[in-house]
Amino acid sequence: MMNELSNNAYLAAYPALADSLPGRDLPWLQQLRNEALQVFGQTGFPGNREEEWRYTNLSALGKTGFAPAAVGAVDADWLNSYRLDNAFCVVLVNGCFASDLSRLEGLEGVTVNGLAEILTQNPAALEGKLGQAVASGEHNLVAFNNAWFGDGVTIEVAAKQVLDKPIQILHVVTEAGALAATRNLITIGDQAEAEIIETYVGSTDSYFTAAVNECLLGRNAGLTLTKVQLEADKAQHFGGTYVKQAQDSRFLHHNFALGGGLARSDIHSDLDKAAECSLNGLFVAGKRQHIDNHTRIKHLKPHGVSREFYKGVLDNRARGVFQGRVIVAENAQRTDSEMNNRNLLLSADAEVDTKPQLEIYNDDVKCSHGVTVGQLEEKSVFYLQSRGVDEATARNILTFAFANEMADKVENAELKGLLLNELLARFPAMSL
Amino acid sequence: MLSIKNLHVSINDKPILKGLTLDINPGEVHAIMGPNGAGKSTLSHVLSGKAGYTVTEGSVTYNGKDLLELAPEIRAREGVFLAFQYPVEIPGVSNIYLLKAALNAMRKHHGLPEVDAMDFLTIVKSKVKLLQMDEKFLYRAVNEGFSGGEKKRNEILQAAVLEPKLCILDETDSGLDIDALRIVAEGVNSLRSAERSFLMITHYQRLLDYIKPDVVHVLADGKIVKSGGPDLALELEEKGYSWLEGRAA
Numbered sequence: 165m166m167n168e169l170s171n172n173a174y175l176a177a178y179p180a181l182a183d184s185l186p187g188r189d190l191p192w193l194q195q196l197r198n199e200a201l202q203v204f205g206q207t208g209f210p211g212n213r214e215e216e217w218r219y220t221n222l223s224a225l226g227k228t229g230f231a232p233a234a235v236g237a238v239d240a241d242w243l244n245s246y247r248l249d250n251a252f253c254v255v256l257v258n259g260c261f262a263s264d265l266s267r268l269e270g271l272e273g274v275t276v277n278g279l280a281e282i283l284t285q286n287p288a289a290l291e292g293k294l295g296q297a298v299a300s301g302e303h304n305l306v307a308f309n310n311a312w313f314g315d316g317v318t319i320e321v322a323a324k325q326v327l328d329k330p331i332q333i334l335h336v337v338t339e340a341g342a343l344a345a346t347r348n349l350i351t352i353g354d355q356a357e358a359e360i361i362e363t364y365v366g367s368t369d370s371y372f373t374a375a376v377n378e379c380l381l382g383r384n385a386g387l388t389l390t391k392v393q394l395e396a397d398k399a400q401h402f403g404g405t406y407v408k409q410a411q412d413s414r415f416l417h418h419n420f421a422l423g424g425g426l427a428r429s430d431i432h433s434d435l436d437k438a439a440e441c442s443l444n445g446l447f448v449a450g451k452r453q454h455i456d457n458h459t460r461i462k463h464l465k466p467h468g469v470s471r472e473f474y475k476g477v478l479d480n481r482a483r484g485v486f487q488g489r490v491i492v493a494e495n496a497q498r499t500d501s502e503m504n505n506r507n508l509l510l511s512a513d514a515e516v517d518t519k520p521q522l523e524i525y526n527d528d529v530k531c532s533h534g535v536t537v538g539q540l541e542e543k544s545v546f547y548l549q550s551r552g553v554d555e556a557t558a559r560n561i562l563t564f565a566f567a568n569e570m571a572d573k574v575e576n577a578e579l580k581g582l583l584l585n586e587l588l589a590r591f592p593a594m595s596l
Numbered sequence: 597m598l599s600i601k602n603l604h605v606s607i608n609d610k611p612i613l614k615g616l617t618l619d620i621n622p623g624e625v626h627a628i629m630g631p632n633g634a635g636k637s638t639l640s641h642v643l644s645g646k647a648g649y650t651v652t653e654g655s656v657t658y659n660g661k662d663l664l665e666l667a668p669e670i671r672a673r674e675g676v677f678l679a680f681q682y683p684v685e686i687p688g689v690s691n692i693y694l695l696k697a698a699l700n701a702m703r704k705h706h707g708l709p710e711v712d713a714m715d716f717l718t719i720v721k722s723k724v725k726l727l728q729m730d731e732k733f734l735y736r737a738v739n740e741g742f743s744g745g746e747k748k749r750n751e752i753l754q755a756a757v758l759e760p761k762l763c764i765l766d767e768t769d770s771g772l773d774i775d776a777l778r779i780v781a782e783g784v785n786s787l788r789s790a791e792r793s794f795l796m797i798t799h800y801q802r803l804l805d806y807i808k809p810d811v812v813h814v815l816a817d818g819k820i821v822k823s824g825g826p827d828l829a830l831e832l833e834e835k836g837y838s839w840l841e842g843r844a845a
Contacts, residue, residue, distance in 0.1 A: 541684075543684050544686050546646055546668065547684040547686065548694070548697075549645070549667070550644050550645070550669075550672055550677075551697075551701075552672035552697075552702045552705070553697055553698060553701055554669045555667070555669070557701075558669075561689055562686070564688075565688025565689045566687075
C-alpha cells in the first residue's frame with residue numbers, strides 16, 4: 165500500500181497545503197477532511213480494479229502533481245463568450261469564487277455565497293449540510309474533493325421561490341498545472357423552482373478539475389441542472405453531482421460532456437416518495453479523449469419515476485463509457501423507470517463500453533432499459549448524396565442530427581443555441 | 597441527353613444488367629416496365645451512383661459527360677434526380693433543412709450564390725401547395741413516420757424544388773392508393789417540360805394512365821426486349837410479361 169502511494173504527489177504536498185485550506189479552525193470540517201484523507205490515503209486515485217471504475221483508470225493521476233492556484237487574470241472577451249446573457253452568473257476562477265467577475269445583482273429569494281467566505285464568516289450555516297448528499301466512502305475522488313476542496317459556491321433558494329432567471333456557474337481554469345477542487349452546495353427549498361447551468365472551460369491546456377456538487381431538494385421542489393463540460397483538450401476532469409430528492413421533488417439533469425482529455429461524471433440521485441428524476445446526457449469524444457459517465461438512481465420510496473437517456477458519439481481513437489445503475493429498494497413499490505443509451509461509433513478504432521444495471525428488490529415495478537451501439541446508416545448517407553450533399557457533409561449532418569436530439573431537450577433557448585454551436589463546430593454541416 | 601450503351605452490371609459477380617441500351621432525348625418521358633428481378637431497380641441505382649454495383653461493360657453518357665465517373669452528389673448537382681422506391685427516414689434532419697442544403701449545394705456547383713431565405717420559403721411553399729401537402733411536413737424530420745403516400749409525395753416535392761434535368765422515378769406508384777397516385781402523378785405532370793426528361797420504372801401499367809409516356813420499354817433478364825408507344829403498356833397489362841422474356845428488342 166505505502167509503496168503504491170509513496171509517489172503520490174498530492175499526499176506528499178498535503179501537509180503544506182492544509183493550513184491554507186478554508187475552515188481550519190472548524191472541528192466538524194477537520195473531522196470530515198481527516199476521514200477523507202484517510203480514505204484517499206489507502207488507495208489513492210481510483211483504478212480499474214474497482215467495479216465502478218472498470219473502464220476508467222485514474223491511477224496515473226497520482227503522479228501529476230497539479231496544485232491549487234489563485235484567481236489570476238482572465239481574458240474578459242474569452243470569459244464573456246461563455247456567459248449566458250439571460251442568467252445570473254457565478255464565476256469560479258481556478259476553483260476560487262471571483263465575486264468581481266460574477267453577476268449577481270437583482271437576485272431575490274436566493275442566497276449565493278463563496279464557500280470559503282461562508283466557512284470564515286458564518287460556518288454554522290454549513291455545519292451538518294456539507295457531506296449530506298455524499299461521503300468519502302463513495303469513492304476516492306469524492307474523498308479527494310473532501311480533503312482538498314478550497315472554495316466553491318453555495319446557492320440556497322428559499323422555500324416557495326421560483327427563480328425567474330437561471331443561475332450559471334462558470335468554472336474557468338486559467339493556470340497551467342492548476343488543481344481546481346471545488347465544492348458547491350445547492351439547496352432548493354420546499355416548493356421552490358430553479359434552473360442552474362454549470363459550464364466548465366479552460367484557457368490553458370493541462371489542469372485538473374475535481375468538482376463535487378451536493379444538491380438538496382425540498383418537498384415538491386424542482387431543479388433543472390445542466391452541465392456543459394467544455395474543458396481543454398488535455399484537461400483531467402472529475403465532476404460529481406449528488407442529489408437528495410425529498411418527496412414529490414423533480415430533478416432534471418442534462419449532461420453535455422464534450423471536452424477534456426480524460427473526463428468522468430457522476431450523476432447520482434436518491435429519490436424519496438413520488439419524486440421524479442430525469443437524466444439526459446450526450447458525450448462526444450474524438451482524438452484520444454476518454455469520457456466516462458456514471459449515473460445512479462436510487463428509488464428509496466414508492467411511486468418514484470425516473471427517465472434516463474444518454475447518447476454517445478465516438479470518433480478516432482476515443483473511448484466512451486456509460487454506466488447506468490438503477491436501484492429500486494424493497495419498499496419502493498410502483499416505481500416507474502426507463503433507461504436508454506444509444507451510441508454512434510464513427511471510426512473503427514473508437515470504443516464504447518456501456519453497462520446498464522437494474523437492481524430491483526420488489527415485484528411491483530415497471531422498469532426497462534435498452535442499449536444500442538452502431539454506425540451511421542449507409543443508406544441515409546447515400547440518400548443525402550443523391551440530393552447533392554457531399555459525403556463528408558452528409559456524415560456530419562447525420563451525426564449532428566443524432567447528437568442534437570439531446571440539445572433539443574434543453575428548454576432554455578439561449579443555452580440550446582450555445583449547445584447547437586458547440587455541436588456544429590464538431591460536425592460542420594451547412595448553415596441551418 | 598442520356599445515352600446508355602450496352603450496359604452490363606453485376607452485384608457480387610452476379611450479372612444483373614446484360615447489355616442494356618437506351619437513349620432519352622430532352623423532354624421525353626420513358627417508361628421501363630418489366631417483371632420482378634429484371635433489373636429495373638439496379639438500373640435506377642447505377643444511374644444515381646449507389647455503391648455495391650460493378651459496371652463490367654458499356655457506357656452511360658449524360659449531357660456529354662461520362663455519368664459513371666461522377667460521384668453521386670455530382671450527378672445530383674448536374675441534374676440527375678432519383679425518386680426512391682423506398683425513401684429513407686432521417687430522424688433529426690428536417691425536410692426544409694434537407695431541401696435548403698440540397699438546393700444550395702446545387703447552386704454552389706453552378707456558381708450561383710446561396711438562395712435568399714425568403715425566396716427559398718416562397719419557392720418551397722408553392723411546391724408544397726402543388727403537391728397538396730401540409731406545410732407542417734416541411735418542419736418534420738425527413739420521411740420519419742410518413743405514410744407510404746406521404747413519402748412518395750415528398751420525393752416529388754424534392755424534385756419540384758431541385759428542378760432536375762433527368763428525373764428517375766423508381767416504382768413511384770408502389771404503395772399508393774388511388775388518390776395519392778393521382779396527386780403524385782399531377783405533381784410529376786406539372787414538372788414536365790421541353791427540357792426535362794423522365795425515366796419511370798414501374799411494374800404496373802396503372803401509373804401510365806396518369807403519366808403518359810412517349811416511349812415504353814420492356815426490361816427482361818437485364819435487357820430491353822421490346823420498345824414501343826403507350827399502347828405497349830396496355831398490351832403488357834393484358835398479356836403479362838412471359839411472352840416477351842427471352843426475346844431480343
